[in-house]
Amino acid sequence: MAGEEKVQVFGFRSGSYSRRVELALKLKGVDYEHIDEDMLNNNKSDLLLKYNPIYKKVPVLVHNGKPISESRVILEYIEETWMESYAILPKDPYQRALARFWAKYIDDKVVPAIEKAFRSNEEEREKRIEEAHEMLEPLEKELQNKLFFGGDKIGFVDIVGLVLPGWMHASEEAAGFELLTTHKFPNLNKWIQDYMNHSVAKEVLPQKDFLVAFLNKVVFGRNN
């Protein structure tokens, strides 16, 4: 079986959703082929459109020809398909529920609030930062006495939270202000540091310089 397995990830190199899928596969030791979609210029390949006709977006995992989209759905699939290696979710149903809850919370509440803060103009900035802080506080509390959300190792919530170690510092640099202050968020800052130093995770985190240039160009419309 192992010899016949074909695992493909249609993704975007700096996209935090795509990188979730890659990180999960790498943690599990699953070899895969990465097909880079040109999301910057919105050039979507015919294969991507075929595999994800509903959302027409990355990431898509194609396992032996069968496509799956939506990153959290893909992560659950990866966990169930390659069960014997590295556990992404805890075994206990209640702990699994908590992990799913926080992962959903990151997608529904944290990511939009952070994006709004970084895209805010000066007038509304203070309010948007406050809102983002409010959304980040429960995560800060969750990390109390823990190395990762998954305990002593990277788990489901950490993988979904990849956008923070992946983009926070670059976004702060491009936007010109600090959002995740060490003073208010010591746990999250330590977690980001540990995440960036993690032997597997650091392979998939996007390069800060690239992101800063990307944000300056695409989000802030600056052409330096």
Added chain:
Amino acid sequence: MAGEEKVQVFGFRSGSYSRRVELALKLKGVDYEHIDEDMLNNNKSDLLLKYNPIYKKVPVLVHNGKPISESRVILEYIEETWMESYAILPKDPYQRALARFWAKYIDDKVVPAIEKAFRSNEEEREKRIEEAHEMLEPLEKELQNKLFFGGDKIGFVDIVGLVLPGWMHASEEAAGFELLTTHKFPNLNKWIQDYMNHSVAKEVLPQKDFLVAFLNKVVFGRNN
């Protein structure tokens, strides 16, 4: 163990998210206590606020004192906790991924589009109906040659889709126009009929007359 189990659902009798949880428990044959929250008047009990401090909303499942919120997360927990009875999700990881995909699609795309259509004013109505139809079409296609999304029995996607058999007819009556026409959506209409006739599901579907009165009062602000 069975004798010591305590299962509570903090819910809202006519809320389609709360009813998902009740339907899943009933399908599994799990006894539970329903604690009705007065969501109509936004009176939230102290217990609800304690159990769901993040979202402060129903449904919350409390199993032996441990609270879980977010209905899709709760459904996964129910599936994993009472595994021996009625399967909500298929066994095959790929089929499970598809079920999770469509369930998320209903929450992210279908429900908001339907709500927008029913709340639209006459000027924008045609456009909003068209948008809702566009979101419903993939579901119509999914039901081709199937009794339920779960195959020959109610499964994860059906449970998440409870809003359609639960609210569609009442919403159409209150709004004064038909959204889910039999002509365009024969499969979905047949599915709604089968759902409403299902021996377990019909116990949890809200009463149409109550919903029409509720919609007239709360959504359309009519006082008849």
